[in-house]
Amino acid sequence: MHVDFIQTQPVQDLLDRASGTLVAGGSPRLKAILRDWLASTMELIVKHDIDESEFWQAIAFLQNGAGELGLIVPGVGLEHFLDLYMDAKDREAGRDGGTPRTIEGPLYVENAPLVENDANLTSDPDDTGTLYMTGRVMGPDGEAVTNAVLHVWHANSKGFYSHFDPTGEQTPFNNRRRIKLGSDGHYSFNSKMPNGYSVPPAGATDQLMSALGRHGNRPAHVHFFVEAPGYRTLTTQINFGDDPFAADDFAFGTREGLLPVPNRQGDSAHIAFDFTLQRSEVADEEGFSQRVRTSA
Numbered sequence: 399m400h401v402d403f404i405q406t407q408p409v410q411d412l413l414d415r416a417s418g419t420l421v422a423g424g425s426p427r428l429k430a431i432l433r434d435w436l437a438s439t440m441e442l443i444v445k446h447d448i449d450e451s452e453f454w455q456a457i458a459f460l461q462n463g464a465g466e467l468g469l470i471v472p473g474v475g476l477e478h479f480l481d482l483y484m485d486a487k488d489r490e491a492g493r494d495g496g497t498p499r500t501i502e503g504p505l506y507v508e509n510a511p512l513v514e515n516d517a518n519l520t521s522d523p524d525d526t527g528t529l530y531m532t533g534r535v536m537g538p539d540g541e542a543v544t545n546a547v548l549h550v551w552h553a554n555s556k557g558f559y560s561h562f563d564p565t566g567e568q569t570p571f572n573n574r575r576r577i578k579l580g581s582d583g584h585y586s587f588n589s590k591m592p593n594g595y596s597v598p599p600a601g602a603t604d605q606l607m608s609a610l611g612r613h614g615n616r617p618a619h620v621h622f623f624v625e626a627p628g629y630r631t632l633t634t635q636i637n638f639g640d641d642p643f644a645a646d647d648f649a650f651g652t653r654e655g656l657l658p659v660p661n662r663q664g665d666s667a668h669i670a671f672d673f674t675l676q677r678s679e680v681a682d683e684e685g686f687s688q689r690v691r692t693s694a
């Protein structure tokens with residue numbers, strides 16, 4: 399059947415009623431978005447002739463995989479798409495430049511210890527080398543950004559994050575800190591070398607990736623938020639340029655400009671990386687998105 403079926407009166411009436419379009423009250427924006435979302439889903443059903451069994455299989459996948467939606471969304475590229483969309487809107491507004499943004503992922507935890515420069519991020523023993531990172535936070539003209547806070551979080555050598563470690567071995571906020579920088583914008587920290595990781599075996603994301611003929615691996619990486627008065631908060635991460643999955647990240651988090659190659663010595667490494675922020679144009683941009691984040 400042709401997707402024009404969606405345009406028939408009974409289907410259009412259903413869309414109007416289901417989205418609350420015909421009644422007062424509620425959010426006009428939500429009504430419009432939900433109506434379009436339902437119509438797009440209906441078009442998919444007709445276009446691919448999705449039958450009842452397949453439809454309920456998809457619903458069951460979402461129900462059973464709800465706990466992994468934070469991985470499924472980047473895995474199917476939607477989180478990266480948001481970056482591409484924000485980049486395009488920035489370009490349209492003439493706001494090029496600075497360190498590229500990239501996906502936050504689902505594993506940030508609020509309220510990590512606030513420490514001064516030259517911090518050690520790791521609280522727990524880990525049988526791996528040291529990661530030493532140095533650089534500076536600057537503005538569009540190369541000026542030092544003062545009073546920046548660098549939020550850093552990364553996995554341990556097994557690829558697990560504190561607060562989300564299935565082995566239960568890590569203490570709270572291991573490999574997580576907020577680093578308060580001074581007036582020169584310079585930062586440096588020590589940590590234990592993270593490794594790349596894969597999605598939980600046999601979980602919903604893993605099942606989906608297998609069904610797509612894809613893998614669920616990420617290269618070793620370190621996540622950052624960079625916030626500073628007068629500048630736009632940056633969400634980004636560096637991915638190790640010499641990792642086997644550097645160019646094949648299942649979550650599409652690796653981007654050009656964010657792939658420094660570590661200077662390795664044995665199992666330790668130094669990474670030099672500078673952050674360039676854009677100036678904020680409205681106060682909102684100095685904060686964070688309203689994404690719901692884990693708090694501890």
Ligand SMILES: [Fe+2]
Nearest residue numbers: 503505619621
């Ligand atoms: Fe990560």
